[in-house]
Amino acid sequence: MKECRVRFAPSPTGYLHIGGARTALFNWLLAKRYNGKFILRIEDTDQERSTKDSEEVIFRAMKWLGLDWDEGPLNGGDFGPYRQSERLYIYREYAQKLVAQKKAFKCYCTNEELDEERKKCLEQGKDAVYSGRCRNLSSDEVQKFEKEGRKPVIRFEVPKDKQILFTDLSRGDVKFDSNLIGDFVLLKTDGFPSYNFAVVIDDYSMKITHVIRGDDHLTNTPKQILLYEALKAKIPEFAHIPMILGNDGSRLSKRHGATSVEEYQKDGFIKEAVVNYLSLLGWSPKSNEEIIPIESIIEKFELKDVSKSPAVFDNTKLRWMNSQYIQSIDIDKLVDYAIPFVDKKLYDISDKAFFKRIMTVISEPITVLADVNKEMVYYFDNTIDKTIDEEIKEIFSKESAFTVVENYIERLGNIPENDYNEESLKQALRTIQNEFKIKGKELFMPMRVALTYKTSGPGVYEMLIVLGKERSLKRMKEFLEAISVYK
C-alpha cells in the first residue's frame, strides 16, 4: 500500500465515545501499519451542539489512549485548518462552483413546505424524496422569495437513474440507486455546510486516501460519491466498520454503563488494556492470541480482517484484560499509573520504595486501579481494621498460636536488616515449625492474623516483605497485646 492518509473526524458534542475511540484506533492502526498519516479533524458544523469543552475532552481522551495525530487542530499541518468551522470559506467556494456548473441550486423552501411535501409522499406510499421543485426557479420567483426575506440553502442536484457502485474494503461490492436519493443540502441557511458536503470537501482537500468510519455511514457513501464525481475528484477507498452494541444488542449508550473513554480512565482501566480490548472488537489477528502488545497489533492489522457484524461490548472481558495488563506491565509504570488513584488522605505514600513493594504485591488481586485503596488497607496502621472478631479469638484460643507469634517476633528481631528477605523469613518460620511441631494452618493462621487482623488476605511473607522489619515487629507486638486481653 502506498502512503495512506486516514482521518478521524469527531463532532465535539460530548465526550469521546468508546465506539468513536475504536474508529479512531482503526484509522490510527492503518496509518502506523503503512507508514501513513493520521489526521484529526473536528466536525463542528452543528453550531447548536458543538462546544470547545468537548473538543478538549476528546483531545485528552485520544492522548491518553496514545492515539497521537500527525495533523490536526493542535499541531496544524499542510492541509488545515482542521476545524470545519474555520473552513467555511472553502465550502462556500466549492458550493458556488457547483452552482455555477448547474450541479447545485438554491432552494427557498421552508421547513414547513418540505414537511408537507414529505407527508404527502408518505401518504401516497411514495418515497419521501425531495421533489426538486426549486431546481429551475425563474428569476421572478427568486426575486419574490428574496423579497419575502427567505434565506436559501444550496442543494445538490442528484443525477437521475444512476447506479452507484463501490467496493467497500471490508464489505465488498455495494450498490445504490440514485433515484432514491433526494437533492440534499450542501450549505445550510446559516452558511454552514451539511455533513455530507463537508466530509467530501475535507476528505478531498486533505487528500484522504482511506475513509474508515462507522457502519452508520454506509448509506451516506453514495451521496458522497456523487459529490466526488461532480467535483471530478478522486474517490477515496471506503471501509465501514461495524458498530459497538450494548449487552442488550442495541447501540451502545449511557444506559449500558460507561461509554466514554474518560470514564474508563477514571475507573482505573489502563490504556494498554483498553486499546488491546478495543482492537479485538471487530478485528482479529487470526491467531489465538488475546493479549497483544500494540506493536504487534500494528504489524498485523489489516482492513480485510475487520469483521462485518456488530460486536457487543463486554465489560467483564475488558476487566479481565485489564487485570492481565496490571499483572504484567513494568512495575515502575504501574506505580506511576496507580499514584493518582491512591486516596492520599488515607494513605501516606511518600515512601516510594514502600509503595512500590505494595504495588508489586497487590498487582495480582486488583483488576482496576481504583481497587488499590481497598487492597492497601493491610499495609497502613491507620487504615487496617483492628477489630478482634470471634474467628480471631478462636484461632488464639490455642496456646500454640501465641507460641508461634511470640517466637517469630523474637527470631525476626535477630534477622539483620541486610538479610531481611523471603528466604530468611521462611527459614525463621521453618525453625519454629520444627521446634514446636506446629504446621499448616496452625502455623500460618496465627501469623496472618497477627499481621493483618484477618483470616484471609495477603500472604504472610508478602506482608512481612512489604512492611519491612520494624513495621512488622510493631504490628505483631501490638496484636499480641490486643489479643492477650482475651487470653
Place this chain on the structure above:
RNA sequence: GGUCCCUUCGUCUAGCGGUUAGGACACAGCCCUUUCACGGCUGCGGCAGGGGUUCGAGUCCCCUAGGGACUACCA
C-alpha cells in the same frame, strides 16, 4: 414503508467446500496452596430457519425471520 448492511457457543471470535467446528471471557467442577486471589486442568455451550448447487456446505446461491443504519438545513 423504501434502500442498504449484518447473522458461528451467553459474549468476543477462528473458519474461507471435506474440521471430532478451534481459542478467549463468563459459568461449573477439580488441582495447586498458609487464606483470598493468581495459575493449571476438565466440563458446559454454537453454525437463525428453509430451500437449492455439489459426491460433500458453517463455508457458494435464493427465500424467510431477526437485528442495525440511512431516508434532516444532526453528524
